[in-house]
Amino acid sequence: MTGIKAAFDLQLHEFRLNVDLQLPAQGLTAVFGDSGCGKTTLLRCIAGLERRACGHLCVNGELWQSAQTWLPTHKRSLGYVFQEASLFPHLSVLGNVRYGMQRLINPQPARLEQAIELLGIEALLERKPARLSGGERQRVSIARALALNPKLLLMDEPLAALDLTRKREILPYLQRLQRELDIPVIYVTHAPDEVAQLADYLVVMRQGRVLTQGPLSQVLTQLGLPFQLGEDTSALLHAKVGLIDEHWHLARVDFNGGSLWTRDPNLPIGSAVRVRVLARDVSLARELPSQTSIQNLLRGRVDSLGADSHPGLVLVRVQVGEQMLIARLTKRAAASLGITVGDDIWVQVKSVALLA
Amino acid sequence: MGLSDGDIQALWLSLQLASTVTLLLLLIGTPIAWWLARSCSRWTLPLAAVVALPLVLPPSVLGFYALLAMGPNGPLGQLTVTLGLAPLAFSFAGLVLASVFYSLPFMVQPLQNAFESIGERPLEIAATLRASPLDAFFSVVVPLTWPGFITASILTFAHTLGEFGVVLMIGGNIPGVTRVASVQIYDHVEALEYADAHRLALVMLLFCFSVLLAVYAFKPEPNRLGGEHDGD
Numbered sequence: 155m156t157g158i159k160a161a162f163d164l165q166l167h168e169f170r171l172n173v174d175l176q177l178p179a180q181g182l183t184a185v186f187g188d189s190g191c192g193k194t195t196l197l198r199c200i201a202g203l204e205r206r207a208c209g210h211l212c213v214n215g216e217l218w219q220s221a222q223t224w225l226p227t228h229k230r231s232l233g234y235v236f237q238e239a240s241l242f243p244h245l246s247v248l249g250n251v252r253y254g255m256q257r258l259i260n261p262q263p264a265r266l267e268q269a270i271e272l273l274g275i276e277a278l279l280e281r282k283p284a285r286l287s288g289g290e291r292q293r294v295s296i297a298r299a300l301a302l303n304p305k306l307l308l309m310d311e312p313l314a315a316l317d318l319t320r321k322r323e324i325l326p327y328l329q330r331l332q333r334e335l336d337i338p339v340i341y342v343t344h345a346p347d348e349v350a351q352l353a354d355y356l357v358v359m360r361q362g363r364v365l366t367q368g369p370l371s372q373v374l375t376q377l378g379l380p381f382q383l384g385e386d387t388s389a390l391l392h393a394k395v396g397l398i399d400e401h402w403h404l405a406r407v408d409f410n411g412g413s414l415w416t417r418d419p420n421l422p423i424g425s426a427v428r429v430r431v432l433a434r435d436v437s438l439a440r441e442l443p444s445q446t447s448i449q450n451l452l453r454g455r456v457d458s459l460g461a462d463s464h465p466g467l468v469l470v471r472v473q474v475g476e477q478m479l480i481a482r483l484t485k486r487a488a489a490s491l492g493i494t495v496g497d498d499i500w501v502q503v504k505s506v507a508l509l510a
Numbered sequence: 511m512g513l514s515d516g517d518i519q520a521l522w523l524s525l526q527l528a529s530t531v532t533l534l535l536l537l538i539g540t541p542i543a544w545w546l547a548r549s550c551s552r553w554t555l556p557l558a559a560v561v562a563l564p565l566v567l568p569p570s571v572l573g574f575y576a577l578l579a580m581g582p583n584g585p586l587g588q589l590t591v592t593l594g595l596a597p598l599a600f601s602f603a604g605l606v607l608a609s610v611f612y613s614l615p616f617m618v619q620p621l622q623n624a625f626e627s628i629g630e631r632p633l634e635i636a637a638t639l640r641a642s643p644l645d646a647f648f649s650v651v652v653p654l655t656w657p658g659f660i661t662a663s664i665l666t667f668a669h670t671l672g673e674f675g676v677v678l679m680i681g682g683n684i685p686g687v688t689r690v691a692s693v694q695i696y697d698h699v700e701a702l703e704y705a706d707a708h709r710l711a712l713v714m715l716l717f718c719f720s721v722l723l724a725v726y727a728f729k730p731e732p733n734r735l736g737g738e739h740d741g742d
Contacts, residue, residue: 203634227637228646234638240631244653253649254639302640 158306158338162199162209171195171207171362177355179214182332182339184353184370186346192362193342194237197308200340201234202227213306214338228257233299235309239291241283247294248279255301262303269300272334273327289320293327300335307339313348328352333426346382350390350430351509356381375478377460377471387433387462387469389479395425407508411475412452419508428509433469436481439500440491450503454479456495459488472501479503517710519686520694527602527690528670531609532617535666536659538610539617544647546618547625561618564611573679576608580680605681605688612676616665624658625651661725668721671714 156179164171171192177183185193199207202218202225211219213232218225233254241250251270255261270276273293283291292312299307312328313321325348332339332352343349349356349370356373358365358381366373366381371390373381382388396408398418405418407429414429421427443451454472462469468488470481479501483493493499513521546558564572579586580598586607590598598604632654636646652659674692681688683697691714698707 201638203637227634228640228642232638234635236631236635240635242632242635242650242653253636253641257640257645298639 156214158214158340159210159212160196160200161211162196162207164195164199164204164207164209166195169195169362171199173359173362173364175357175364175367177338177340177357177367180336180338181354182341182352183355183357184349185340185342185357185359186344186349187359187365188344190361191359193344193359194310195362196359197234197310197340197342200306201232201308202230216305231302231305233302233304233307235292235295235299235307235312237311238315239283239288240295241286241291241298243283245283246279247275247281247283247286250283250294251275251279251298251301254298255303258302265303266301269297272300272330273297287320288316289323292316292320292324296327296331300331305337307335307337309339309341311342311344313345314343325351347509351428371478375471375480377458377469377480387480387482389431389433389477391429391431391477391479393427393429395419395421395423395427398423407506409475409477411477414450414452414503414506416506416508430507430509431479431503432505432507433480433482435504435506436472436479437502437504438470438472438481438483438491438493439502442500443502446502448502448504450506452479452501452503454499454501456493456497456499458495459493472499474501513709513713514706516685516689517691517694517706520689520691521710521713523602523686523689524671524691527605527609528667530606531613531670532663532667534606534610535613535617536663539614539621539662539666542614543618543621544625547622562615564613565615569612569673569675570679572612573608573676576604576611576676577680580604580607599680600682600684600688602687605677605690608676608680609670609673612673613666613670616669617662620658620662620665621655624655624662627658628654657728660728664721664725668718672718 158175158177158179160177161174162171169192173196185196187193195204198204199209200211209219210221211217216231217223218230242253245253251266255266270279273296275290275293275297278286278290278294283294286294296312313324316324329352332354341348341352353370355368356370357367358373366376371392375389391409393407393409393414395405396413397406399405403418404415405421406413406415407427409429416429419427452474454474457471457473457478460469460471462482466484468483468485470483470488470493472479472481481501542557542561546554546561577599578584581587582591582597586598590596598607628651632650633643633646636650637643641649672692674696677688677690677693683689683693689697691710695707695710695714698704698710
């Protein structure tokens with residue numbers, strides 16, 4: 155049995171956490187929600203730091219909690235990155251990174267080396283935590299968790315305590331982590347851009363409950379007041395840089411079902427990128443438009459229609475290859491085009507945003 | 511200085527008593543302080559009050575009850591008889607036992623404050639790094655709170671050195687066994703040997719002053735998680 159099955163019920167004063175999750179065995183799951191929605195409490199339950207939580211927790215076949223069993227935190231094979239600085243001040247960086255590894259029954263020094271290299275902290279090893287910047291401290295914390303060679307990595311808003319510059323400094327390491335790590339990561343955040351850049355799977359929480367969960371691109375394109383990342387409804391495509399047009403400073407990104415042109419992001423050909431397409435930048439046409447400034451034309455099929463936040467607007471989900479895009483139209487435009495589910499249609503994309 | 515043999519013997523006995531009591535209290539006081547700092551049990555308040563009792567109780571009251579307990583009809587006295595041990599009253603062991611209770615708050619309260627000041631987080635971090643609770647105590651809590659251990663030990667040592675009432679009640683005044691420096695000074699004064707009393711009192715005064723000076727001058731660097739400054 156692979157994947158993570160986590161169900162918890164916990165009453166803390168006025169607040170009640172009541173969740174039932176089925177998370178993938180690999181990749182990064184973002185747990186998204188406003189502060190106070192219980193996402194950190196959920197993480198603490200998974201780590202075994204909330205002794206009073208009732209429930210069931212099974213991680214890739216290992217039972218950590220049930221009605222009969224409760225594995226104490228120090229016996230769970232997990233790594234935990236706390237929101238604020240959590241390095242032991244009396245130990246050097248190396249001492250911190252080795253602290254957990256030394257306590258393993260079967261320590262793997264290769265993992266330690268790998269963690270140090272992955273987070274780029276080779277030059278910091280002899281320093282005391284007090285002599286590190288906030289971003290460096292957080293990188294050391296992540297390396298310390300990875301050196302444990304855990305079966306599950308938990309991260310509680312690792313960027314929240316950092317300023318924008320520091321965030322930009324750490325994000326590339328997290329993206330590398332997300333691509334190279336073969337263990338599941340549960341990443342708690344309230345920042346939409348972190349979700350867009352890092353998540354494979356998304357859990358949205360509100361007031362102690364799960365609002366929705368699923369693969370990121372699927373959750374984003376669920377119609378009927380879809381979940382928004384940031385200011386507007388959007389779809390997310392997983393693509394690769396396929397071609398660079400140096401003359402026009404453009405790059406073509408290819409996804410499963412088509413390709414789009416965008417400004418040259420200065421990435422080598424073959425780089426994996428996430429492409430965000432806002433619903434307001436997508437329009438639909440019956441006939442192939444002959445003369446238009448819009449360069450990106452895709453052929454798709456209308457999958458479904460859903461309500462938008464304004465009664466005059468409608469969201470149309472269009473399947474392009476294996477990916478979904480969302481177009482925002484006025485209801486009048488949709489009616490005059492006679493859009494119905496199953497129609498083949500031209501999709502015009504005015505602009506896209508590349509997320510690394 | 512010209513201290514007499516009796517004075518030196520009394521000082522030496524005081525140092526022995528204070529050291530023994532400090533070591534014993536490190537062993538006994540640490541778990542009590544830890545429990546008081548961490549537990550939410552309804553027994554923490556009564557225990558905290560009992561620990562603090564010697565701060566307000568007249569030493570003679572404490573010494574009186576200790577004497578009763580150690581006497582031939584008291585529970586401790588009967589225990590020593592059953593075990594075939596020498597009686598505790600008017601012995602060095604009895605003095606140690608009473609002093610352990612008498613100095614308990616001076617060990618427990620600084621430690622309890624130190625334990626409370628680091629909060630729950632370091633223990634949680636250690637647990638996520640595979641440290642068992644006992645392991646975490648020695649590898650994280652002790653290094654983070656060692657200034658508390660130093661303060662508690664010095665205060666306990668100095669306080670035991672200065673005790674008088676309890677000693678007089680249960681130890682009496684046996685040279686080399688229970689006659690500690692504070693009692694020796696009292697004897698000198700009783701015998702109107704003011705010059706001798708002066709010398710010994712001055713030694714005690716200077717010693718206690720230096721100890722307190724050391725405690726107040728002792729400012730360890732802050733040992734908070736992650737260091738004192740955030741970002742740059």
